[in-house]
Amino acid sequence: MNLDTPHERLIQRLGAHGKLEDEHKAAVRALPMRVRDFADDADLVRQGDRPKECCLIVRGMACRSKLVSGGKRQILSICFTGDLPDLQSLQLEVMDHSISALTVVRAAFIPHEAMKALWAEHPALGQLFLKHALIDAAIFR
Numbered sequence: 001m002n003l004d005t006p007h008e009r010l011i012q013r014l015g016a017h018g019k020l021e022d023e024h025k026a027a028v029r030a031l032p033m034r035v036r037d038f039a040d041d042a043d044l045v046r047q048g049d050r051p052k053e054c055c056l057i058v059r060g061m062a063c064r065s066k067l068v069s070g071g072k073r074q075i076l077s078i079c080f081t082g083d084l085p086d087l088q089s090l091q092l093e094v095m096d097h098s099i100s101a102l103t104v105v106r107a108a109f110i111p112h113e114a115m116k117a118l119w120a121e122h123p124a125l126g127q128l129f130l131k132h133a134l135i136d137a138a139i140f141r
Contacts (some may be wrong), residue, residue, distance in 0.1 A: 006033045006058045006108030013082040017131045022071060024125050027118055033108040038101040045099040051089045053109040057081050060105035064140070066097045077140045078102070087133045 007029045014020055014028070035058065038044055044055055062079040076097060079085040085099050090112055117124060119126030 006035060006056055007031065009058050009082055010056055010108075011083075011125070013132065014125070014128045016126045017135070018124075019129045020128070021124075024122055025038055027122050029123065031118060032114050033110050035106065035108045038105045038107060040101050040103050040105075042101045042105075043098055044101060044105065044107050045089075045095055047095055049095045049110075050093055051086060051095060053111045054084055054089060054115055055086050055099060056108045056110065057083045057085065058106040058108050061102040062099050062105055062107075063102050064097050064099055073098075073100075083136065084129070085136070086130060087129060089113075137140055 010031075011020060011025050011028050014024075017119070020028075034053070038060075044062060045051055057079055059081055061081070062083075062085065064076040064079065065073045066076060066086060068074045079099065086095065089095060115129075119129065
């Protein structure tokens with residue numbers, strides 16, 4: 001498994017939360033993904049954005065942050081390789097925080113429509129994504 005590919009990175013992360021059948025792996029591999037590289041301190045997603053895709057950290061480290069008084073950034077949590085730090089954007093239209101690179105980051109962006117279709121066709125995968133989001137939120141808190 002080449003973990004530098006976004007699909008395999010996502011399969012690895014979901015597999016950490018439960019069993020993935022071969023059909024689930026194939027469905028994940030069929031997801032459309034747009035890959036981008038970011039310099040350290042670049043924003044992947046900005047507070048106030050209305051994203052139409054979810055972000056997967058393929059390589060590197062990022063952080064969630066909010067702008068506070070004086071234009072300073074308050075870091076809320078650290079995002080590691082394999083994390084989907086804005087999965088909540090599937091349901092929440094406006095980002096209430098930013099996701100910024102702490103190191104050089106390679107990220108893959110998955111269209112919301114594709115994620116919702118995947119969840120509808122493979123409810124077990126939807127449960128694994130939800131479990132990932134809930135674990136992430138628990139760590140975040």
